[in-house]
Amino acid sequence: MTVILFLLGAVALLVLVSGVYVFFAACVRRKDLPWLVEAQIKKTPYGLYYDGMRAADQWLREHKAEDVFVMSDDALRLHGLWIPAKDPVGTVLLTHGYRSTMLLDFCCAFEYYHDRNMNILVPDQRCHGKSEGVYITFGVKESNDMVCWLEYIRQRVSDQPVFLHGLSMGATTVLYLADRALPCDVRGIIADCGFTSAWDILSSVYRNVTHLPPWISLWITDLAARLFAGFSLKEKDTRKSLAASRLPVLLIHGEDDTFVPCDMTKQAYAACSGEKNLLLVEGADHGVSFLKDQRAYVAKLSEFINSHM
Numbered sequence: 001m002t003v004i005l006f007l008l009g010a011v012a013l014l015v016l017v018s019g020v021y022v023f024f025a026a027c028v029r030r031k032d033l034p035w036l037v038e039a040q041i042k043k044t045p046y047g048l049y050y051d052g053m054r055a056a057d058q059w060l061r062e063h064k065a066e067d068v069f070v071m072s073d074d075a076l077r078l079h080g081l082w083i084p085a086k087d088p089v090g091t092v093l094l095t096h097g098y099r100s101t102m103l104l105d106f107c108c109a110f111e112y113y114h115d116r117n118m119n120i121l122v123p124d125q126r127c128h129g130k131s132e133g134v135y136i137t138f139g140v141k142e143s144n145d146m147v148c149w150l151e152y153i154r155q156r157v158s159d160q161p162v163f164l165h166g167l168s169m170g171a172t173t174v175l176y177l178a179d180r181a182l183p184c185d186v187r188g189i190i191a192d193c194g195f196t197s198a199w200d201i202l203s204s205v206y207r208n209v210t211h212l213p214p215w216i217s218l219w220i221t222d223l224a225a226r227l228f229a230g231f232s233l234k235e236k237d238t239r240k241s242l243a244a245s246r247l248p249v250l251l252i253h254g255e256d257d258t259f260v261p262c263d264m265t266k267q268a269y270a271a272c273s274g275e276k277n278l279l280l281v282e283g284a285d286h287g288v289s290f291l292k293d294q295r296a297y298v299a300k301l302s303e304f305i306n307s308h309m
Helices: 002-027 045-062 109-115 140-156 169-175 198-210 215-229 238-243 262-271 294-308
Strands: 066-071 077-083 090-095 118-123 162-167 186-192 249-254 276-281
Touching: 002 198, 002 215, 045 109, 066 140, 077 140, 090 109, 090 140, 090 169, 109 118, 118 140, 140 162, 140 169, 162 169, 169 186, 169 238, 186 294, 198 215, 238 262, 249 262, 249 294, 262 276, 276 294
Parallel strands: 090 118, 090 162, 162 186, 186 249, 249 276
Antiparallel strands: 066 077, 077 118
């Protein structure tokens, strides 16, 4: 009996430690990667995109991107860049992904939107770049931050159409807004390789890494998220947001995505009750659909924007 109790206690302790570890590993802010330090970034998987990021940084400098700031609902100072168009016909809010940067995720988008005479607002998500924050919440609180940025847009340029374009966690962030009353004239959402919920993406990663059922530890992770970061892994779900939405949505995903399963976008598409469009890019891994098939991506994106501008 003593041995059994000892083993049960050891298992319980292992589950507890594992769940808390997942929370701190996944949600706590880390030092940002040196995105523009060539020697260091080329040692990472992002080295392939260094030239694109460097070109995007130069483009932003040449177009005099303006540093702008808002305060979040929970009193974080959030940073973004505002790139005005000369004769703007609308504005796009670009939202980058998990532990990423605007330079990586949208290096190909700046020139596209600028050539369409659209203002560009691209924030650093909380806990990234020059924005404050300690805990990443996988789009839960980040979606509230986007409402603050939309209010900024409303105050800066009123009575113009706005589009939301997010990648990875940024896509989930903007999809969480699909069923909300928003402070400006949002005409559509573009969501590239988003996940359905924090619980779902952490479950997928946990299963792939440990080959164990995720519920063993993730309920502890969820408890830690509630206690430390003030959110639940199951608090929001893109399928629920889209089921109650009337905003037009363009969903994009690489069919060979090894990080966020393509099936998550398929589920979101199936749940959507409003106008919906889908682009699945054959052979594209996570976040590289534009690079894999630029022609198809630009054609679908342009069709979507033209239809709702």
